[in-house]
Amino acid sequence: MKKIVFIAPFSWIGISNPLINTAIYLADKGYQIDIYTVFNKTNTERGINNFDFNNEKINVFTLRENLFQKVKSKLTDKSYFYFLSQIDVHKYNLLIAFNLDGLRIVAQLSEKTGIKYIFFSLEIEEPDQLLPMDLDIAQNAVLTITQHESRKVLLSELYDIEMDDIYIIPNAPMGKTLMGKKNYFFQNYSIPDTKKIVLITGTLGADHCVDKIIGTVPTWGDDFVCVLHGWFVGELTEKLFKNMKNKYPERIYHSDKILPFHEKNTIFQSIDIGFVSFDPRNDNLRYAIGSAGKLYDFLRCGKPIIVSALPFAKEMIEEKGCGYIINEYSLLPEIFEKVEENYESLVKNCFSIFDQYEFSTNFENIYNLLRKY
Numbered sequence: 049m050k051k052i053v054f055i056a057p058f059s060w061i062g063i064s065n066p067l068i069n070t071a072i073y074l075a076d077k078g079y080q081i082d083i084y085t086v087f088n089k090t091n092t093e094r095g096i097n098n099f100d101f102n103n104e105k106i107n108v109f110t111l112r113e114n115l116f117q118k119v120k121s122k123l124t125d126k127s128y129f130y131f132l133s134q135i136d137v138h139k140y141n142l143l144i145a146f147n148l149d150g151l152r153i154v155a156q157l158s159e160k161t162g163i164k165y166i167f168f169s170l171e172i173e174e175p176d177q178l179l180p181m182d183l184d185i186a187q188n189a190v191l192t193i194t195q196h197e198s199r200k201v202l203l204s205e206l207y208d209i210e211m212d213d214i215y216i217i218p219n220a221p222m223g224k225t226l227m228g229k230k231n232y233f234f235q236n237y238s239i240p241d242t243k244k245i246v247l248i249t250g251t252l253g254a255d256h257c258v259d260k261i262i263g264t265v266p267t268w269g270d271d272f273v274c275v276l277h278g279w280f281v282g283e284l285t286e287k288l289f290k291n292m293k294n295k296y297p298e299r300i301y302h303s304d305k306i307l308p309f310h311e312k313n314t315i316f317q318s319i320d321i322g323f324v325s326f327d328p329r330n331d332n333l334r335y336a337i338g339s340a341g342k343l344y345d346f347l348r349c350g351k352p353i354i355v356s357a358l359p360f361a362k363e364m365i366e367e368k369g370c371g372y373i374i375n376e377y378s379l380l381p382e383i384f385e386k387v388e389e390n391y392e393s394l395v396k397n398c399f400s401i402f403d404q405y406e407f408s409t410n411f412e413n414i415y416n417l418l419r420k421y
Contacts, residue, residue, distance in 0.1 A: 059088030075105040095306035155185035172332040196338025218405040220344035232318035253281035322346040325356040352394035369397035
């Protein structure tokens with residue numbers, strides 16, 4: 049049996065669609081997968097630090113975060129010896145690095161052993177975050193994976209990687225479209241079932257324009273309620289939510305129970321409209337539309353999307369009839385009217401385009417390439 053090790057130096061693998069789907073896909077193909085990640089108390093409490101694959105071919109090993117940070121800080125001093133003490137790296141046929149921190153570890157493991165590696169980019173770094181060695185180790189990957197054409201161009205420019213060596217795997221779920229409607233929020237938050245639920249999900253903070261969106265809730269029509277599902281980042285956004293909740297208790301709700309990965313579709317099937325919004329303060333956020341997992345979850349469940357005015361939003365959403373771009377959040381009531389008027393066609397279009405993004409269909413090309421290692 050061939051074995052692959054994932055180095056994922058972050059504490060949110062429980063919500064990382066690309067990592068989870070890649071592990072499941074390769075295990076189904078007969079590979080043994082070992083995943084090394086790090087422990088974080090806050091994210092463990094949120095329910096996103098780990099993931100129970102319930103698969104004998106997938107193992108997850110959680111390292112103490114303080115030890116991992118120590119390793120990261122000394123990467124240029126060849127401190128991969130720590131990882132060699134934790135991982136019997138020689139038993140693997142291939143190494144997969146998630147994000148730049150993972151790449152720095154994997155590249156040095158590869159240097160020691162000669163084992164080839166893949167660079168799976170989930171985030172786009174700013175140029176001033178790179179070390180002198182990062183261009184070389186990125187270029188030495190046998191292939192690089194990202195989620196959208198726009199991010200492919202950014203990676204190529206950032207690391208001077210040939211475009212032909214970068215492959216696109218959409219940050220989409222595996223499986224068919226899900227057409228049923230569920231009642232998770234009606235049942236658990238005492239929301240009247242006559243209301244239309246507008247969902248903001250994931251990290252709840254300024255990076256995702258949450259403050260701008262919820263500030264408009266009082267102007268929404270009486271039929272609409274806003275549900276925030278996830279965790280607050282930053283005191284200002286949480287404070288704003290609490291103020292809005294005190295003033296408009298039946299207009300806005302917070303759901304902080306993160307469902308297990310295999311149940312997360314319950315959330316998306318229980319709403320009517322979804323937000324995908326980012327504050328374009330850096331390239332990672334400016335070009336995040338195509339890499340946002342929630343976007344593909346909305347498509348899979350046939351939920352019209354309201355998306356912030358960012359590059360490729362028009363091509364991916366508005367031109368395909370799956371939702372609308374919002375240029376000014378004060379105009380949300382008008383956007384909701386458009387959604388209501390065209391709801392059936394929007395739903396139909398969401399369902400119709402999901403298959404082209406579905407994970408396993410797209411990952412097949414990667415699988416055919418890595419089989420030789």
